[in-house]
Amino acid sequence: HLSLMASILNPNVTIEDDRTGLDIETIRRAVLDNLFYIQGKFPAIATKHDFYMALAYTVRDRLLQRWLNSVQTNLKKDVKSVAYLSAEFLVGPHLGNNLINLDIYQQVEQAIKESGLNLQELIDTEEEPGLGNGGLGRLAACYLDSLSSLEIPAIGYGIRYEFGIFDQHIQDGWQVEITDKWLQYGNPWEIARPESSVMVNFGGRTEAYTDDHGAFRVRWIPEYVVKGIPYDTPILGYKVNTANTLRLWRSEACESFNFERFNQGDYYGAVDSKVHSENLCKVLYPNDEPIQGKELRLQQQYFFVCCSLQDMIRTHLIENSSLDNFDQLWAIQLNDTHPAVAVAELMRLLVDVHHYEWEPAWQITENTFGYTNHTLLPEALEKWPLSIFGRLLPRLLEIIYEINNRFLERVRIKFPDNGSKMSSLSIIDESDDKYVRMANLACIGSHRINGVAQLHSELLKETILHDFYALFPEKFTNVTNGVTPRRWMVLSNPRLTELITQKIGNRWINHLDELKQLEQFVDDASFRSQWRQVKQEVKQDLAKYIEKKVGIVVNPASLFDVQVKRIHEYKRQHLNVLHIITLYNRLKHNPNLDIPPRTFIFGGKAAPGYFMAKRIIKLITSVGDVINNDPDLKDRLKVVFLPDYNVTLGQRVYPAADLSEQISTAGKEASGTGNMKFSLNGALTIGTLDGANVEIREEVGAENFFLFGLTTPQVAEVKSHGYYPRGHYDSNEELRGVLDLISCGFFSRGNRELLQPIVDNLLYDDPYLLLADYQSYINSQEEVSEAYKDQERWSRMSILNVARMGKFSSDRSIQEYCDNIWKVQPVSIKLQAYNQENA
Ligand code: GL2
Structure with a gap:
């Protein structure tokens, strides 16, 4: 079986390949190899972290074939992909999860043991990427796992914050925040792709002009331009070949130095724009629900949205001659309103850059987007002061005005003489100071709007989105959230996983409904006692952890x-x-x-x-x-x-x-x-x-x-x-x-x-x-x-x-998104041999 695997991966090699082989001995050797050639250490002087890195690269090697084949397949002409736009992805440590999804946990555990180490300790060494606040960011991560596990072509787009959510210390009973330095020892899971960088405009003004064909057009003359560099992380599905990409953008100045200023001797002035641009994705805003209306946050949002849309358009045009079928090959999901400016940005790219007429551009836009609302709290509804928005994104504001005018015209026809409806539906809030309301933009620009639980979706229609519901009831739907059983059971609770699997086999791991079969054992006293035994052991582990961490002895x-x-x-x-x-x-x-x-x-x-x-x-x-x-x-x-x-x-x-x-x-x-x-x-x-x-x-x-x-x-x-x-x-x-x-x-x-x-x-x-x-x-x-x-x-x-x-598997949630919102189909990934020719 193993040599068969090796020969699928590389028909030119009949022995196990160090980078793909899955038997214990090959893995053991590969770890030592990476320890030497990547970490530059012998076992005798290597730290636990060195071993973690060596193992992480060993696992990454085993993902790459699947990953590159998935990426290539997703580019094909007839394959529709999901783009999940989210300001947060709280993915958690990768190593353990990849071992589960690659189905090599046992081999690796053994290989590590034979090197005199403990796998759990290496897994615990990984610094978790805290690129999210809470449920919303973690949901995005569960959804990536399910998208891959269901073999759906997908890409997650977000921001590569240099500092994620702060580390919390407790001093004298109070919370103290410490900067999270998740990148300080390097991140073996990501690959930078500077060749796919894109430029993002900020500030400045717009200008009308007539093009060579006599058409009226607008161009944006920015005050400054920031470069977005993508960093890719593979997201492997459970026991499938699909490995989708999580693509996170880092910002950089276009030129490291402003040479004019530098030559004039203004050294600080010269690096100023570098500092400014790099600040953009420095830190995740640590507010969970109430938003903080900071200008930098709006910059972050536009930055990653603009990078991501340009990236989709670029990849689309590799195999397609125009963007006419963009909506047939892309389903873009807005994870809350944080990326909602994408509605206006796609219009800008279609109209200003690709010279579409407004109406067809709008059709493509509306067909492409779906919007998920994650909160009813009024203080969490994003709105940006018009002054900030207009100064930072002048062209986007013009486009939003145009979207709004055309939209309000339709409202006027449907509800004549209803001023209060008009003002509640308008993208521009004019109640006291003027604001751009991101939820309104998202609702108008999406063909589907969903809440995240039945009750929540009903309340949306009754309360904050009531007027939108009256206007277009057909857009509204519900997708109840779910969680991935891979991380939240198989990885985190191996004892219970084992007990359940002994009883009903392992199909439940990606068909969670099968847990139903456990019902037949509730009256089995010995099963119940095993069940309690498992819980007891897990509680003992936590009790030990509690004592070690906070010095409290618990029973x-x-x-x-x-x-x-x-x-x-x-x-x-x-x-x-x-x-x-x-x-x-x-x-x-x-x-x-x-x-x-x-x-x-x-x-x-x-x-x-x-x-x-x-x-x-x-x-x-x-x-x-x-x-x-x-x-x-x-x-x-x-x-x-x-x-x-x-x-x-x-x-x-x-x-x-x-x-x-x-x-x-x-x-x-x-x-x-x-x-x-x-x-x-x-x-x-x-x-x-x-x-x-x-x-x-x-x-x-x-x-x-x-x-x-x-x-x-x-x-x-x-x-x-x-x-x-x-x-x-x-x-x-x-x-x-x-x-x-x-x-x-x-x-x-x-x-x-x-x-x-x-x-x-x-x-x-x-x-x-x-x-x-x-x-x-x-x-x-x-x-x-x-x-x-x-x-x-x-x-x-x-x-x-x-x-x-x-019901609460994220596989079920994702299936519902696929069927009712995205209209996408699974594509199974064939493992193509890697050799010099097709490399
Ligand atoms: C949240 C909701 O508060 C939470 O109830 C929900 O489960 C998640 C995911 O849908 O989204 N909304 C939000 O802004 N945060 C959440 O956790 N931060």
């Missing part, structure tokens, strides 16, 4: 109650804390209370400028300090805040959770994807009817889900009557006890000011209705405790959760 037999996600008021980590303090008070008053011991585990970053989120972290760590050190509790409660929550840490945490906290205010979380990862790994959910929780509950059954809280309509109802949070404080003695304990400085060494902003916010405003949902949450948590006491019952529920998670 692996306790209920692991976990909330990991960005820190946000709407996600209500502080509601979780109110429950913890409630239990604390109960145990202090009644030490004999019969509740299972719990370990509360938190993780998540706060946007550096988000005052309340940072205080919530301080609240968690402060409550933890008191509870973890109170001898009266006899270790029955522990509270852990794990610093620097990221993909790598997620892979440790999801498999070890018993309870998944999905407790956002109904109507606020568009979907959530962590909720799916927990359930897939056998945690039960306590949650509100929000985002994809609704569908998770539908799938796993109401009896296997701990529901609490107001529904979205009830939230609206409460708010419409003038919500008075203080009333809950007055009438609920236990709640009062909890808030008073925070207020009096009990958790802050007597400092009453420290945590008071949180209490005041809850008492006098409480925009996310924590106090309204408090009692319902506490009641539901009591049911959790009761259920956990009956371990057999808990195991049944856990098994059923996993068995019924089939």
Whole structure:
């Protein structure tokens, strides 16, 4: 089999090739070879990182044949490709995932062992590319994995931030941000392609002219031009030959020096433009949902969109004589509004550069784009001050005006004399200062608009996109999010993967619905005991990690109650804390209370400028300090805040959770994807009817889900009557006890000011209705405790959760995008022999 493989890859070679061979001995030799020739080290002086690099290159070598064949196939005349435009791709470490998808984990583990090393340690050495904030960026990464696994021709386009999301340290209970230097030791997974660089205009002015054929045209005379250089990373599918590309752009000055200035002796002035251009993609904006309206951010957006569209057009024209069929060969998805300027940019390229008439250009544009909305929070809807937009992108603004004029003309016909409709639909917001509304541009320029969970897609139509829905209902659809079972189960939870595979085979890994077959084993007591055994072992691993990282000893037999996600008021980590303090008070008053011991585990970053989120972290760590050190509790409660929550840490945490906290205010979380990862790994959910929780509950059954809280309509109802949070404080003695304990400085060494902003916010405003949902949450948590006491019952529920998670594979989501939005087909990649002739 192995030599057959070698001969497919290279018919000229009959022995195993060092760069493609898959047997243990070849891999072992290849690692040593790369260690010597790439890292320049002998084993005796090599660091763990050197070995990691040598192994990474060994794995990359084994991807290249698939990758280059995929790229070549995708270029063909009749192949339609997906371009996924996203300002964030939170891909996570590559090594482990590539071993899974190449299906060579075992061989490599053995080869590494024979060299006296440990594969897991090398995998753990990889610095993760933190090129995203949270769910939105991670979703893009899961989608790339599924696109490749389903053999869909695709390319992900984004920004190669030099500094990704900051590293979070916790000092004295507070978050401290440290620059993320993910590139400092080199990145073996990417290949720079400077020969495919493109130029991007900024600033300046536009000018009308008449071309040689007498046609009226506009050209953009920029103030400065930035060069975009692509860096490509292969994204291999699971057990297929498809390896699509993630192409990330880095900015650079066109000329390193301004020679005129240099010659005049102005050295600093001469390098100024270099510095300016390179600043463009320096750092990822660390705001998760509320946007930060910074000019540099708009520059980043336009930069990567402009590079990507030019790149698509260039590749399109290799095999096609015109752009007339651009929409037949490209489906471009806008991951939120961050790349929405692409609508105007494609029009600019078609009209100004390729000399299309407006109408046919518009047809191509609208047919090409799809827009995914990821949030209902009004403060997260992107809008750019007209002054900034016009100064930075003068030609784009003109085009947006033209799009808007033509669009509003259609609106006027459909809704005559309806000024309020006109002003809500207009791309230009004229309410006070003038703004460009990116969601409006995205809606007008796309043929499909989707939300990310059923509830969210319905709410979009009822609320923020209501007027667009009235105008073109046929554009609206839903695609519920999903997660890749490869990273979020096979890689992160090998024990459970093994147990499941023993029972039902391994088809579930790319046909997640097959997990259904596990249902037949729920009544099998020995299976349930194996199931518990697996969870127990994984929890022991996490307990060790916790002790090593934060020095807190936790009991692996306790209920692991976990909330990991960005820190946000709407996600209500502080509601979780109110429950913890409630239990604390109960145990202090009644030490004999019969509740299972719990370990509360938190993780998540706060946007550096988000005052309340940072205080919530301080609240968690402060409550933890008191509870973890109170001898009266006899270790029955522990509270852990794990610093620097990221993909790598997620892979440790999801498999070890018993309870998944999905407790956002109904109507606020568009979907959530962590909720799916927990359930897939056998945690039960306590949650509100929000985002994809609704569908998770539908799938796993109401009896296997701990529901609490107001529904979205009830939230609206409460708010419409003038919500008075203080009333809950007055009438609920236990709640009062909890808030008073925070207020009096009990958790802050007597400092009453420290945590008071949180209490005041809850008492006098409480925009996310924590106090309204408090009692319902506490009641539901009591049911959790009761259920956990009956371990057999808990195991049944856990098994059923996993068995019924089939829907939440990102393979299902991507299939829906392909069928309903992109209209693309899989193309299987033939492995072509590499030899000098076709190289
Ligand atoms: C988010 C939503 O908040 C989250 O609910 C959703 O699961 C993801 C992916 O669709 O998108 N929107 C958003 O701006 N961020 C998200 O995580 N950052």
